Amino acid sequence: MKSIGIILAGGNNNRIGRLSDKRAIAALPVAGSYRAIDFTLSNMSNSRVSKVAVLPQFNARSLNEHLSSSKWWDFGRKQGGLYVFTPTVTKNNNSWYQGTADALYQNIDFLKKSHEPYVIIATGDGVYKMDYGKVLEAHIAKNADITVVYTTLKDTDDDLTRFGVLKLDENERIVEFEEKPLVASSNNVSIGVYVIRRRHLIEILERCAREDRHDFVQDVLVRYRNVRKIYGYKLDTYWRNIATVDSYFKTNMDFLKKDVRDYFFKQYPDVYSKVDDLPPAKYNTGAEVKNSIISSGCIVNGKVENSIIFKDVYIGNNCTIKNSIILNDVYIGDDSYIENCIVESRDTLRPGTNYVGTDDEVKIVIEKNVRYIL
Amino acid sequence: MIKKEMIAMLLAGGQGSRLGVLTSKLAKPAVAFGGKYKIIDFPLSNCINSGIDTVGVLTQYQPLRLNQHIGIGIPWDLDRNIGGVSILPPYEKSQNTDWYTGTANAIYQNMEFMEYYHPDYVIILGGDHIYKMDYELMLEFHKKNNAQITLATYEVPWEDASRFGLVITDENNQILEFEEKPANPRSNKASMGIYIFNWEVLKEALETLSEQPGCDFGMHVIPYCHQRGDKIMAYNYQGYWKDVGTLSAYWEANMELIDIIPEFNLYEEFWRIYTKTDVIPPQYFSADSKVNACIVGDGTEVYGEISNSVIGAGVVIEEGAVVTNSIIMNNTVIKKGAKIEKSIIAESVEVGENAELGVFEEAENKYKPKVYSGGLVTIGEGSVIPANVKIGKNVAIVGKTTAEDYPDGILASGESIIR
Numbered sequence: 001m002k003s004i005g006i007i008l009a010g011g012n013n014n015r016i017g018r019l020s021d022k023r024a025i026a027a028l029p030v031a032g033s034y035r036a037i038d039f040t041l042s043n044m045s046n047s048r049v050s051k052v053a054v055l056p057q058f059n060a061r062s063l064n065e066h067l068s069s070s071k072w073w074d075f076g077r078k079q080g081g082l083y084v085f086t087p088t089v090t091k092n093n094n095s096w097y098q099g100t101a102d103a104l105y106q107n108i109d110f111l112k113k114s115h116e117p118y119v120i121i122a123t124g125d126g127v128y129k130m131d132y133g134k135v136l137e138a139h140i141a142k143n144a145d146i147t148v149v150y151t152t153l154k155d156t157d158d159d160l161t162r163f164g165v166l167k168l169d170e171n172e173r174i175v176e177f178e179e180k181p182l183v184a185s186s187n188n189v190s191i192g193v194y195v196i197r198r199r200h201l202i203e204i205l206e207r208c209a210r211e212d213r214h215d216f217v218q219d220v221l222v223r224y225r226n227v228r229k230i231y232g233y234k235l236d237t238y239w240r241n242i243a244t245v246d247s248y249f250k251t252n253m254d255f256l257k258k259d260v261r262d263y264f265f266k267q268y269p270d271v272y273s274k275v276d277d278l279p280p281a282k283y284n285t286g287a288e289v290k291n292s293i294i295s296s297g298c299i300v301n302g303k304v305e306n307s308i309i310f311k312d313v314y315i316g317n318n319c320t321i322k323n324s325i326i327l328n329d330v331y332i333g334d335d336s337y338i339e340n341c342i343v344e345s346r347d348t349l350r351p352g353t354n355y356v357g358t359d360d361e362v363k364i365v366i367e368k369n370v371r372y373i374l
Numbered sequence: 375m376i377k378k379e380m381i382a383m384l385l386a387g388g389q390g391s392r393l394g395v396l397t398s399k400l401a402k403p404a405v406a407f408g409g410k411y412k413i414i415d416f417p418l419s420n421c422i423n424s425g426i427d428t429v430g431v432l433t434q435y436q437p438l439r440l441n442q443h444i445g446i447g448i449p450w451d452l453d454r455n456i457g458g459v460s461i462l463p464p465y466e467k468s469q470n471t472d473w474y475t476g477t478a479n480a481i482y483q484n485m486e487f488m489e490y491y492h493p494d495y496v497i498i499l500g501g502d503h504i505y506k507m508d509y510e511l512m513l514e515f516h517k518k519n520n521a522q523i524t525l526a527t528y529e530v531p532w533e534d535a536s537r538f539g540l541v542i543t544d545e546n547n548q549i550l551e552f553e554e555k556p557a558n559p560r561s562n563k564a565s566m567g568i569y570i571f572n573w574e575v576l577k578e579a580l581e582t583l584s585e586q587p588g589c590d591f592g593m594h595v596i597p598y599c600h601q602r603g604d605k606i607m608a609y610n611y612q613g614y615w616k617d618v619g620t621l622s623a624y625w626e627a628n629m630e631l632i633d634i635i636p637e638f639n640l641y642e643e644f645w646r647i648y649t650k651t652d653v654i655p656p657q658y659f660s661a662d663s664k665v666n667a668c669i670v671g672d673g674t675e676v677y678g679e680i681s682n683s684v685i686g687a688g689v690v691i692e693e694g695a696v697v698t699n700s701i702i703m704n705n706t707v708i709k710k711g712a713k714i715e716k717s718i719i720a721e722s723v724e725v726g727e728n729a730e731l732g733v734f735e736e737a738e739n740k741y742k743p744k745v746y747s748g749g750l751v752t753i754g755e756g757s758v759i760p761a762n763v764k765i766g767k768n769v770a771i772v773g774k775t776t777a778e779d780y781p782d783g784i785l786a787s788g789e790s791i792i793r
Contacts, residue, residue, distance in 0.1 A: 032656030033672070071448065256658075265655035265673060275449075275651045279640035280409035280671045280687075282632075287666065289659040289676075296410075296656070296672050299641065304659075 003136060004116045004198070005049040006107075007040055008100050009124035010057030015162070015244035018364050019342065023062035025243050026054075026124025029310050029327050029345065031255045031264070032295040035066050036242055037124040038073075038273045041082075045073045046269040047132040049120060050080030053110055055103045057096060060086055063124075072274045085110065099214030105205040111198055119201050121216075123192035127251050128239040129264065129271070132195070135233045139195045145228040146200075148174060148221065149193035151235045158240070158247050163189035164217055166232060174230045179217050188232070190217075191239055238263060249342065249362050252308045252325050256291055278312055286317055302332075316351065323359075331371055341365050376456055378428045378491040380513055380570070382421050383484070385477055386414055386501040387434030392620045394745045395754030395772040395792065396720055397436075402619070403501030404439040406703045406721065408631050408640060409671040409684045412443055413618060414501045415649045418450045418459070423645050424509040426497070428457030430487050432480045434464055434473060449650045462487060476588040478595045482580040488573070496576050498569040498591060504627055504638065505615040506645045512609045513570060522575045522604040523596070525549065526568035528615050538564035539592055541608050549606040552597065563608060565592065566615065575604060614638040622748040625718060628684045628701050632667050653687040653704070662693065671704065678708070686721070709761070716767070717751035725753075726761030734766035737788035746770045746790070 009026035016025055026037040037054070044052050052075060056063050070082035085107050087096050097103035104111070104121075111119065118139070120132045130149070139147040150166055165184045167176035178185065194216075196204075204220055213219035221230060238260060240251040254260045264271055278297030283289065288303040297312035302319030309315070309326045316334035325342045332338070333351030340357035341364070343349070348369040357363030390402025397405065403414035414431075421429050429452060433440055440461075446452075447459035462484050464473050474480035481488075481498065488496060495516070497509055507526070516524040530538055542551040542561045553560065569591060571579075579595050586594050600606055614637050618624040630636055640647060653673035659665065664679040671687030678695035686704040691697060694711040706723040708714060714725065715732035725731070731751045739746035746752060746768050753759065754772030763780040765771070766787030773793020777783070785791065 033654050261655075261658060261675075271654070273654050275654070277449075277646055277648050277651075279647075280669050281657060282641070283665045283668045283670065284634055285667050289663065289665055291659070291661040293656045293658050294670075297641070308656075 002116055003049055003118035003120050003132070003195070004111075004114050005044040005052035005120045005122065005132075006104065007037065007044075007052065007054045007122050007124050008103060008192070009037060009054050009063060010097055010100075010103055011123075011125075011243075012058040013243045015246075016248065017245050018366060019245065019248065019344070020059065021366075022059065022344075024056055024059050024124075026056070027063040027066055028125075028242060028248065030127055030242060031252060032293045032308055032310055034271060034273045035063075036127065037063065037066070038271055039127050039129070040122045040124055041073045041075075042269070042271045043122070043128070043130050043132060044120070045075060045272065047120075047130075049132060050075065050077055051083075051114065051116070052080075053083040053085055053107065054124070055085050055097065055107065057087055057103070066274055069274070073272045083110070099219075100216035101205060101208045101219055102214040104201070104216065105209045108202060108205055111202050111205075114198060117198055119196055119198050121192075121194040121196070123241075125243045126191055126193075126239060126241055128191070128235065129237065129269070130193070130235055132193070135193070135195050138233050139231070142172075142231050143229065144231040145196070146221065146224075146230045147195040147233050148177075148190050148230060149195075149235050150188045150190050150232045151239045152187050153189055154187070158250075159244070160184035160187065160189060162244065163241070164192075164221070165189055168232045172232045172234075174221075174225055174232050177217075177222050177225050177230075179222060188234075190221075191235060191241070194221075195233075245342070245362065245364065249325065253306075253323075255293055255308065256306065276311060301334075302336075310345070324362075338365070376491055378457055378493050380426060380495040380497055380509075381428040381430070381457070381488060381491050381493045382417075382426050382497045382499055382509070383481055383488070384414070384417055384421075384429055384431045384499045384501055385480060386431050386440060387437075387474055387480060388502070389435040390502060390619060392745055393624060394621060394742065394752050395770050396621070396624075396718065396752065398754050398772055399436060400439040400755070401433065401435045401437060401501075404436075404443060405618075405624075406686055407504065407618065407624075408628060409669040409686050410651075411647060411649045413504065414440065414443070415450075415647055416504050416506070417499045417501060418444075418447075418452070419645075419647045420505070420507050420509060421499075422450045422452060422648070424507075426509060427452065427454055428491055428493075429459045430462045430484060431459060431501075432462045432474065432484065434480070437461070437463060443650050445650070450648045457491065460487065476586075476590040476594075478580060478583065478589040478591045479586075481576075482584055482589065485577070485580065488577075493573050496571050496573055498567075498571070500567045502617065502619055503566070503615060504618055505611075506613060506638075506647075507568075507611055507615075508645075509568075509570075512568075512611075515609045516570045516607065519546075519548075519607045520605065521570075521607040522572050523599055524570045524607045524609050525596070526566040526611050527563040527608045528566050528611050529562050530564045532559065532562050535559035535562045535564065540564055543608045547608045547610065549600070549608050552600065554592075563610065566611065567592070569596075575599065621718060621745065621750055621752055625701060625716075625748070625750060629682065629699070631669055631684060632682060660693075663691075678710075703755075715751075716749055717753065719753045720755040720757070722755060723753050723757045723759070725759045726763070728762050729759050730764045731759070731769075732767055733764050734787045736767045737786065739768040739770070739788050739790065741770065741790040741792070743768075 070076040075082040242248040281298040287300040295311040322339040327345035336353040348371040386403040452459040660677040666681035674689040688705040709727040711728040749767040758774040770790040
């Protein structure tokens with residue numbers, strides 16, 4: 001393959017709220033059976049990028065656990081592999097990754113030791129399918145210095161001002177790039193996927209480091225947009241970012257739509273994830289499931305409606321779960337009522353628990369009860 | 375030097391003809407079970423959970439599915455540098471090439487495989503039972519008793535005992551006599567077909583009996599060892615053990631999983647059953663779906679109604695379809711308005727719109743009355759059932775059928791279509 005992959009999975013965001021208390025955003029469970037980073041990892045694997053480095057920083061334990069083996073995404077090859085580079089203290093450096101460019105710079109040896117001519121940089125919090133090979137083709141055809149993948153969002157899809165907003169000329173060259181603007185001047189947002197020649201990246205990173213600049217977007221894309229040929233490449237299929245509570249909730253709920261499910265679950269290529277060896281889901285008498293996603297290992301005794309139930313969840317008798325997301329390994333005692341909530345993984349809800357959020361603001365439920373052995 | 379204390383030899387070559395059309399394209403151990411598993415997952419998971427990391431799987435009849443399923447053993451953690459899982463089909467030799475003619479003959483033909491690991495003990499397993507068993511406990515029992523051979527036994531109900539191969543033991547569980555399906559049983563301890571042999575004993579017996587046609591453990595090897603005075607112990611296993619060798623037993627074992635707290639529980643953390651997972655996405659239930667007492671596999675979409683059924687992975691139950699008391703295996707599609715009652719439908723079948731399965735009065739199957747009984751409808755892998763047909767009980771269908779195969783749109787009870 002012509003390129004190596006780097007997944008920036010280090011960022012945190014206070015708009016994801018307490019859901020990032022115990023995990024990096026890239027490790028957030030999505031669509032019942034997956035973690036956010038599975039989408040990007042599967043894209044890499046399906047684009048035949050066989051050497052991929054993940055750069056986590058914030059709360060990496062859960063992510064590292066998920067990445068404990070590379071076999072799920074078919075990376076464990078003699079040529080290539082899946083590397084996880086958490087920040088380390090060295091003789092020359094004793095700080096955390098101070099930004100995306102710094103995270104790349106601190107792993108510049110990985111770039112220097114590779115022989116592939118191109119680098120594909122991506123984030124770990126996007127839900128989409130993409131053949132990066134196509135981006136690379138366009139990058140080469142245009143003789144670009146950097147290619148930035150963007151998509152066009154409707155105002156109702158997400159809050160545009162939390163993204164990098166771009167304007168392009170008729171040749172798709174980026175003429176304006178504003179990171180997290182106060183007011184979005186266009187509906188084209190960067191999805192955080194960049195293609196760049198490896199030697200060029202090394203040169204830019206070394207220069208940034210000399211100038212004490214640390215952010216890839218501000219200090220490279222925005223700063224160089226007039227002097228370097230930075231092109232856009234449009235992704236016109238489904239793409240969502242899950243880094244806020246609102247978008248996380250909406251993206252999960254999107255999977256209740258048949259076209260979204262068919263696109264991700266049935267069309268080539270597949271999205272891969274770590275296999276948990278759970279038994280199939282079980283529905284006892286009294287279960288009632290309407291317009292919902294249920295994952296393996298669940299035992300359902302109550303009523304579930306318009307909800308996403310992740311793996312290994314127990315729902316007791318006479319419960320009602322409505323418009324909610326129940327994350328992995330939650331136990332919900334009998335007679336509970338949950339509406340418009342996200343229930344944090346491994347929670348134990350005692351019988352008769354009531355939690356109700358609103359349509360505008362979903363409630364994040366975090367309970368620390370001890371689970372009784374049944 | 376390469377050395378393993380105990381290795382397992384898993385006999386997976388049989389057709390399992392009593393499962394009828396379910397095994398027309400695959401060996402019995404590769405038949406699906408419980409919405410996610412294949413029968414061979416149980417002995418394979420038992421091996422790794424018991425600390426046995428070297429398993430030879432002997433294949434012969436229709437091995438493709440089995441080979442694909444087992445691969446290099448990743449799902450069971452049997453991908454090892456030394457040992458792991460090896461698939462052992464019959465092979466051509468410089469002289470006396472032969473198929474596996476019997477259980478013991480199959481093991482005999484793989485003598486070199488076993489010798490490579492210098493085992494102290496060899497455990498012989500079958501691939502046709504659903505159970506969780508710690509073979510390590512059996513080995514401890516074997517060692518403690520200084521046995522040459524230990525045979526696992528299971529106490530069956532006295533009224534059924536005459537259907538089994540039985541052992542008669544003394545008070546220390548040493549076996550005194552064997553009885554094969556006796557009219558008047560004197561014991562209810564049935565042999566489970568699981569044997570631990572001291573390596574030297576096994577090797578000597580197999581070499582001595584190498585000329586025996588159709589050499590079989592139960593019929594030849596064990597009697598031979600018994601006769602020459604080897605100490606043979608009975609290890610009485612007391613957990614769940616279910617033979618799924620007939621369609622009725624197979625159907626019942628699946629249905630038992632649906633109970634609120636099933637006797638055989640797949641949901642315990644302890645002693646997980648591993649399998650190759652091909653389908654990762656979760657399952658979906660539409661706003662109009664109904665579900666009652668079911669087990670459902672990953673990636674399945676339910677728009678109709680399912681009750682008392684075991685549904686595999688990647689299945690689609692369309693609007694208005696009703697599935698009751700049935701087993702539906704992976705990637706099968708039940709079209710709109712179809713009614714399925716007490717059926718076993720294998721992988722990748724398409725049941726047409728408004729087709730009805732399992733209707734009419736029961737009648738004995740004309741083709742193989744002993745195989746297709748219990749009122750079940752059995753549909754083989756890859757079959758197509760056209761729209762609007764009515765199909766009776768004790769029926770077997772395999773192949774892509776069209777409306778012409780159903781005069782007046784009916785296939786009466788007891789009929790079969792085998793393609």
